[in-house]
Amino acid sequence: MRDPKARERIVEAATRAVATRGISGASMRVIAAEAGVTTGFVTHYFDGKQQVMDAMLAATNAGAARRVARAMAVDQPPLERLHRAAEAMLPIDPERRQEWQVWAAVWSDASSGDALRARYREGWAGLRRMLAGLLAEAQEEEHLHDEIDTEYRADRLVTLLAGIGLLAGVEQPERVQELATQMLAEELSWLSDPQPLP
Template structure:
């Protein structure tokens, strides 16, 4: 009887390659990325990387999707750990603090995220993906603020859309300052909480 060929898990291989790209980007920025460098980091051949991703841009777009999926999973896990049901204030704070680079894992992802922002400036498909993600996140926060307003847990005069956009911008700016070493994680968290208390009358957990 002949040997049974080993079954290849293509999804696992693609994930292995994307994780390698993220490590390369976290340590050296996107300028350090090439199919050869990613292959070396993943411990596979350049030919194998090219089998799944014909070009560097294909690899970058897939990696961006992977980062967004991983971030969504992290946020969902953080939400699930809190006492249920969540208030709108708890939901917004958990979302934003999970995205802040408050520990080494999130700092590594944050460095890659900044690199992808620069990449999106010259790659239209990546820019559109990031715009969609930003619009969805801002809309979600606006919905939570409206829900808090209806429940008497936010100022009746707060502009939900503007406040949601402002919170998102505050989180992004604080993230950049933490990654640059200008703010400590503790300072960033205090600043974010100060913004939240200007919107929500109930104190987030």
Template sequence: MPKLVDHERRRAEIIDATLRLVARDGLGGATMRAIAKELGVANGAIGHYFTNQDALLAATYEEVFARTNGRAAERAAGRRGLDALLATLRELLPMDAVTVDEARIVVCFWGRITTDERLRALLPKEHEAWTRSVQQMLEQAIEDCDLSAEAEPAPLAELLVTTVHAMQVRAVTLPHRTPPSMQRLLIEQILKPWTEPGTSLRGRWPADVAALHDPAEVPVDRSLLHS
């Protein structure tokens, strides 16, 4: 009997292989031949699941965001306002091995956006989804009196999401200048002017943020981190 193949499972395996290659070797290393070799299959096997490399790369790009969004949703579950916001940012920012790899992948894809219509259509969709979610959490933080009523959620959400994208670029281009402590500090500095008296930002991050270690050679001003 012919061997039955789970179509969706095989597509997922191909995307996983593509993610590994892009994180390790960049987009230039994610050729159809290299992906087939990574999977241990014939060169033509991938064509049964993706019509061409552009379709595969678009699916891979969407998968990166789907994984990030899934983890962020899990982090924020049962939380609201400031707690939900910081839990979400913990997963969006390149603070650990997983999120740094994701930063490498998305930055590689951004370089292709100017010439790839399919990818160019995906980035605004993801950016807008993140911004809407962050804005909703900021509105809740104002309702909860953690942030000042004078704070403007829409532009503040844009600033926070833009900062996330900037940190993803820095994690790739200047990794030793972008430690977890500095990312946390930048977010806190953005929110600090709008924080109500008595609200501590430092104590509202998920517990594991404090356990994230900076590379030893990172020149971070520790006095700022405990202000």
């Protein structure tokens, strides 16, 4: 018998372990200790560390995706929904900082398996598609100038979010929140009224 709650507990323990120790430091023994169970208990639910890591990243991505979807589920113009979606990704509370720690750990571990790298890319590609879609919608509704390259601006927003996420690992939370809010506001302000770039 396999209890879904027990599996979820292991995944949550793996998330905490990866966030604090990285991929290589999150051994099956460490994950089991973090979950308060034996290594045998973990292997009852997962065939190995790679499977645990894949489930951990899938859960992290799904949590972020749900939060972004909730932020966007408002009856507002596309640029406002874009702002809300981007804000939902900022590492400005403990839950979101942990997500960014997980993503940074996966990104920095060159030995991550192909499945883990693929899931990491899928998450970012999904975010980029969503942002590009909102930008295209804003352009169709004439909230953006026709000459704005929405694909490029989506790439730019994803890069901005990724940079802020990495900054969260080395900077004080209050400073990250201040910088993140300011940088995002400046980027979205430019979209609403583009000026020549320096």
